Amino acid sequence: MPELPEVETVRRDLATIVVGKRVLGIRGAASAPLRRIRGLTFKNLRRRGKYLLATLGEFELIIHLGMSGRLLAAATIPPVPHVRLVIDLEGGVHLVFVDRRRFGRVSFVRRGDYAGSPTLARMGPEPLSAAFTKSAFGHQLRATKAPIKSLLLNQRLVAGIGNIYADEVLHRAGIHPDRRRLTPLEAGRLHRAIRSVLAAAIHHRGTSFSLHRDGLLPPGNFGRHLRVFQRAGQGCRKCGAPILKVRLARRSTYFCPKCQVRERDVM
DNA sequence: CACGCCTCCTGTGCGC
DNA sequence: TGCGCACAGGAGGCGT
Numbered sequence A: 001m002p003e004l005p006e007v008e009t010v011r012r013d014l015a016t017i018v019v020g021k022r023v024l025g026i027r028g029a030a031s032a033p034l035r036r037i038r039g040l041t042f043k044n045l046r047r048r049g050k051y052l053l054a055t056l057g058e059f060e061l062i063i064h065l066g067m068s069g070r071l072l073a074a075a076t077i078p079p080v081p082h083v084r085l086v087i088d089l090e091g092g093v094h095l096v097f098v099d100r101r102r103f104g105r106v107s108f109v110r111r112g113d114y115a116g117s118p119t120l121a122r123m124g125p126e127p128l129s130a131a132f133t134k135s136a137f138g139h140q141l142r143a144t145k146a147p148i149k150s151l152l153l154n155q156r157l158v159a160g161i162g163n164i165y166a167d168e169v170l171h172r173a174g175i176h177p178d179r180r181r182l183t184p185l186e187a188g189r190l191h192r193a194i195r196s197v198l199a200a201a202i203h204h205r206g207t208s209f210s211l212h213r214d215g216l217l218p219p220g221n222f223g224r225h226l227r228v229f230q231r232a233g234q235g236c237r238k239c240g241a242p243i244l245k246v247r248l249a250r251r252s253t254y255f256c257p258k259c260q261v262r263e264r265d266v267m
Numbered sequence B: 001c002a003c004g005c006c007t008c009c010t011g012t013g014c015g016c
Numbered sequence C: 001t002g003c004g005c006a007c008a009g010g011a012g013g014c015g016t
Helices: A004-018 A135-144 A148-153 A163-173 A182-203
Strands: A023-028 A046-048 A051-056 A060-066 A069-074 A083-089 A093-099 A105-110 A245-250 A251-255
Touching: A004 A046, A004 A051, A004 A093, A004 A182, A060 A135, A069 A148, A083 A148, A135 A182, A135 A251, A148 A163, A163 A251
Parallel strands: none
Antiparallel strands: A023 A083, A046 A051, A051 A060, A060 A105, A069 A093, A083 A093, A245 A251
C-alpha cells in the first residue's frame, strides 16, 4: 500500500501521540542497534518519500512500511497476526509495527547516516515542497531514456510515488507510461499532475486497501477517486475508452489508450 | 552510471 | 471443493 499519501497520513496520525514521549522498552525482532532506543525520547516524527523518520537523541529511527507494513499506536497490543515490533512508550502507549509480508524495515542509525538505505540517501525532492521545480524535473526527464513510469517509481527524480500514483499522475497528465525523454510541455503537465494528485490523495487520507480495512486505522478514501488504477476494462473517466492493463517495469500498469498516447507531442 | 531483472515474504484469488 | 500458480501497493542488489 503505502506511498507518500498513505505514509503522510500515518505520520500525521501518530505524530501528536509519540512526539515528546520517552521509550520505556522494545519487544519483538529488534536488532541490537535498535535496542539502544530504550530511554530516548521522540523529538519529532517526519516523512521523507515513503520513509518515516524520527529523531531520538543522537539517533534516527527509520521506518519503511514496504508493501504490507502498518504502524499503529494503541493502549493494548491489537490481536492481529504478524506483529513484528512493539515500542513501549510512557503514558501507556504502544507503537506497534505489523507487517505480513516482511518487506518493511525498521532501523536505528546515527542521525543522517543513510548508508544502509541507498534509496533514502539518493531520494529526490519532496513533490509538495518548493524544492520540486518544474525546470529541474524537466531537465532530468530529458537526460534519461528509461520509460517515464520507471523513473517515477525509482524515487530519484521525485520522492514518494509508487505504483498506484504513478499510473494516476500519468493519466492526469495525459502521458503514456512507456514514453521516454519527455518534452518540456509533457514534463510541465506531469509536474503539475504529481502535485495535484498527491495533494488530493493526502486530503483523502490515501488509498485504502483490504489489508488496512480492519478497524485499526481510519480508512483512506481516495480509492473512489482513482481514474485508472485497478480499473481495467472500465471506461476512462475522461473519454470513456476502456482502461488497459499491461506489464511495465515488472508492475501492473493501467492507462487509457486514447488519453495517453505513446507518440511524442507535436509542439 | 544508468538501466533492467531478480529477489525477499506471505496471503489471496483465480483457473483448472 | 481442492490444488497450483500467478500476483500483490517496494526497494535492494546484482549483472550488463
